[in-house]
Amino acid sequence: xxxxxxxxxxxxxxxxxxxxxxxxxxxxxxxxxxxxxxxxxxxxxxxxxxxxxxxxxxxxxxxxxxxxxxxxxxxxxxxxxxxxxxxxxxxxxxxxxxxxxxxxxxxxxxxxxxxxxxxxxxxxxxxxxxxxxxxxxxxxxxxxxxxxxxxxxxxxxxxxxxxxxxxxxxxxxxxxxxxxxxxxxxxxxxxxxxxxxxxxxxxxxxxxxxxxxxxxxxxxxxxxxxxxxxxxxxxxxxxxxxxxxxxxxxxxxxxxxxxxxxxxxxxxxxxxxxxxxxxxxxxxxxxxxxxxxxxxxxxxxxxxxxxxxxxxxxxxxxxxxxxxxxxxxxxxxxxxxxxxxxxxxxxxxxxxxxxxxxxxxxxxxxxxxxxxxxxxxxxxxxxxxxxxxxxxxxxxxxxxxxxxxxxxxxxxxxxxxxxxxxxxxxxxxxx
Amino acid sequence: xxxxxxxxxxxxxxxxxxxxxxxxxxxxxxxxxxxxxxxxxxxxxxxxxxxxxxxxxxxxxxxxxxxxxxxxxxxxxxxxxxxxxxxxxxxxxxxxxxxxxxxxxxxxxxxxxxxxxxxxxxxxxxxxxxxxxxxxxxxxxxxxxxxxxxxxxxxxxxxxxxxxxxxxxxxxxxxxxxxxxxxxxxxxxxxxxxxxxxxxxxxxxxxxxxxxxxxxxxxxxxxxxxxxxxxxxxxxxxxxxxxxxxxxxxxxxxxxxxxxxxxxxxxxxxxxxxxxxxxxxxxxxxxxxx
Numbered sequence: 001x002x003x004x005x006x007x008x009x010x011x012x013x014x015x016x017x018x019x020x021x022x023x024x025x026x027x028x029x030x031x032x033x034x035x036x037x038x039x040x041x042x043x044x045x046x047x048x049x050x051x052x053x054x055x056x057x058x059x060x061x062x063x064x065x066x067x068x069x070x071x072x073x074x075x076x077x078x079x080x081x082x083x084x085x086x087x088x089x090x091x092x093x094x095x096x097x098x099x100x101x102x103x104x105x106x107x108x109x110x111x112x113x114x115x116x117x118x119x120x121x122x123x124x125x126x127x128x129x130x131x132x133x134x135x136x137x138x139x140x141x142x143x144x145x146x147x148x149x150x151x152x153x154x155x156x157x158x159x160x161x162x163x164x165x166x167x168x169x170x171x172x173x174x175x176x177x178x179x180x181x182x183x184x185x186x187x188x189x190x191x192x193x194x195x196x197x198x199x200x201x202x203x204x205x206x207x208x209x210x211x212x213x214x215x216x217x218x219x220x221x222x223x224x225x226x227x228x229x230x231x232x233x234x235x236x237x238x239x240x241x242x243x244x245x246x247x248x249x250x251x252x253x254x255x256x257x258x259x260x261x262x263x264x265x266x267x268x269x270x271x272x273x274x275x276x277x278x279x280x281x282x283x284x285x286x287x288x289x290x291x292x293x294x295x296x297x298x299x300x301x302x303x304x305x306x307x308x309x310x311x312x313x314x315x316x317x318x319x320x321x322x323x324x325x326x327x328x329x330x331x332x333x334x335x336x337x338x339x340x341x342x343x344x345x346x347x348x349x350x351x352x353x354x355x356x357x358x359x360x361x362x363x364x365x366x367x368x369x370x371x372x373x374x375x376x377x378x379x380x381x382x383x384x385x386x387x388x389x390x391x392x393x394x395x396x397x398x399x400x401x402x403x404x405x406x407x408x409x410x411x412x413x414x415x416x417x418x419x420x421x422x423x424x425x426x427x428x429x430x431x
Numbered sequence: 432x433x434x435x436x437x438x439x440x441x442x443x444x445x446x447x448x449x450x451x452x453x454x455x456x457x458x459x460x461x462x463x464x465x466x467x468x469x470x471x472x473x474x475x476x477x478x479x480x481x482x483x484x485x486x487x488x489x490x491x492x493x494x495x496x497x498x499x500x501x502x503x504x505x506x507x508x509x510x511x512x513x514x515x516x517x518x519x520x521x522x523x524x525x526x527x528x529x530x531x532x533x534x535x536x537x538x539x540x541x542x543x544x545x546x547x548x549x550x551x552x553x554x555x556x557x558x559x560x561x562x563x564x565x566x567x568x569x570x571x572x573x574x575x576x577x578x579x580x581x582x583x584x585x586x587x588x589x590x591x592x593x594x595x596x597x598x599x600x601x602x603x604x605x606x607x608x609x610x611x612x613x614x615x616x617x618x619x620x621x622x623x624x625x626x627x628x629x630x631x632x633x634x635x636x637x638x639x640x641x642x643x644x645x646x647x648x649x650x651x652x653x654x655x656x657x658x659x660x661x662x663x664x665x666x667x668x669x670x671x672x673x674x675x676x677x678x679x680x681x682x683x684x685x686x687x688x689x690x691x692x693x694x695x696x697x698x699x700x701x702x703x704x705x706x707x708x709x710x711x712x713x714x715x716x717x718x719x720x721x
Contacts, residue, residue: 083474083686090475107689111475208581208669265581267558395688406671409581424494428688 069335097336102317147319151355154315167195189261204278214314219248221312288354315384472692485696521606539600550664609643
């Protein structure tokens, strides 16, 4: 009897397991209610913090504005976002609409993971002429539009008005008083250092990672340097101008080591500026949205100064893409492009996060002009320099950042660092 | 005979759930990985058979050797210190003092924290200019601003110390269990024979702890070769790749450079290193027992 019973228990147990495995997961995966008759457009986004909030507001606004489509906004973890996007679109299980950074577009386009949206855009009345052409260009491949730019987010400079004023370096019009030359900027920083109290720093900035790389990129481009690699997206050739690259890196190196304007290895340079302990910071425009809600922080944003002659700034863009599927749901795709139009038309909402909206028509609107701070740096959109258009963009960035870190830390000479970069990048693109 | 058969059969339903999960999530990926290592394989599965090309590439890849050395260096630094520290702490918490429970729990508590918690705690304490550690250093009159995470040498010190502090508790518990398994009669007998405390430690405690010591050594070597998360979070593999372990390189190749085939190849290299080390250790254990 007991034997029979335990066999029975075993069988029941297996049945339960099998049932659990095959059970449908609708209830777990989807907690939004799609309105009757509306086509669902699943959108993946990579935002967090303020960005996520503002994007969510735009989605809600869109969903309330019409009844045909319903955008289901799914927030994904940024760290693994592209891995997830590439694999799921590749296996036909991805979203109808996704957000991607401009530097990842070459990977998506060459692997056939995104749809050419020319026709849809025409149907939706999306007018490419309304966009800032410098920004729009980053989404055009072989004359076709593969993405809709939402914004551009360059690395810019912020000053703490009180501290710069205290040091006697603020003009009457609120701009910092320095000559836009390599020496002028250094002089400005050293006078700041001399005049500021001991516990305040002239320039809060990271000495590792992507931030110094971005300023290096801006300086390199200001000198007329253009690429790290150039030519074919999949098989590019190495094109870094070592003379300019070294000169740009040395300039930044001196700010850390020779002039000691930037303290080395700050753990959190954001909070140093935010708490009013630094006269200057360079970081992305997205900080505007954070600084402006910080109490007692009197600041002015401005483009990172052009000190080497040519206007240039590091930037990336958030863009909308339409993932490619053999059996794509055309209605959902239409809805996705409708949403792209809606979101870019309402770029002023997105500008709340600090980003520069991609449409010139938005930049010219009163709604945008009435927003504080944004207009101070909106012009940067006209001369942002995106990273090279190649499928290796992310790999190249890893290499350059890692090697530059050695230089900032004082562990290797600039010439050594760039010959390492040359070797590693050449190896990477040879694959 | 028949009874035994029924007995075995009835075990199947109970074993099956784990067996299925094990096959799907462990055994299948192992073979899939072997297949991938022979292909040019990207995240979206554009596949081209390249035979052993990934393997030949691996042998000439400086970064593979450099990061493998970094990982090995980490193993060399942490393994002996871990065993000694765990033994020391186990002996301390085995003493019959008022603080016995306090010792045991405070040594073990870090082990229950997740890697992100301990990493951010350490970054917070070790940051220059306003971190706790540097403030203490300056308070006792040393005028220095050590860069615990940005200096090549100190970055290793940081990672090793953090790892020891974080994981020593588990090994201490293993030693403690070993200590409590030693029959008390051995100590009593030696006391009668006039052995000193040092003699007891040398001739009873240490030899009795050798079996558990071997287990700890094996576990420690295997765990240390898999080091990744705390390095990624604390130094990011920096400064300039100086502390980048093999697994971080595998991760970067696979997911940032979109070359899963080559990443799988290097994972296999690591697998074989661990396999060989385990075999050597198990062999030496057996000969030791004989």
